Amino acid sequence: QVQLEQSGAEVKKPGASVKVSCKVSGYTLSELPMHWVRQAPGKGLEWMGGFDPEDGETIYAQKFQGKVTMTEDTSTDRAYMELSSLRSEDTAVYYCATASPIVVPSGIYRPPYFNYWGQGTLVTVSS
């Protein structure tokens, strides 16, 4: 059973940066492909980026390239999402999301859908 515990709400001024953390338990972070999804108030889900276990790279949505950095600290099983040059439009709930690995005859399969989500972190950008 995977548990994802995110850091608390943040209030930032325009132009600042924010770093949201996602603590993994039940598995080690290195076993899980972590993704980040955001949701602006009253709006839908928007995929920001995530780890591709097939080539070992983090892939970002084009919209967020140069603006978001996703990192991992495997010593503490924490994933981080840092968003820079904040604007009011970045006000949203940010979720980390992943799927638990599955043992298959050929090894370990890391599903690309998200059956585990953090509780969400509200980031408010306001002057």
Place this chain on the structure above:
Amino acid sequence: ERVMTQSPATLSVSPGERATLSCRASQSVSNNLAWYQQKPGQAPRLLIYGAFTRATGVPARFSGSGSGTEFTLTISSLQSEDFAVYYCQQYNNWPRTFGQGTKVEIK
């Protein structure tokens, strides 16, 4: 980028009735499609993956179908706890993309 389009935006259904939600992909995503349910103030919950496989603990009244570009989520007999927003998501290609959501509300 695969654009996912859901319809309708809002579906008004009476408890006990059947609800049918649609999701269309701009290009084929094979059967690499998931459905999520989201209630107010909560994180999304995985319902369906692989277009038709129910996730652990999901009631049998939820079913998924389709492949390629056309997908359907059917709730056979709506219960009070099913009134929520539903999102489809493709994971066949990068970037992963979500539909804009269908809100299922009480009629």
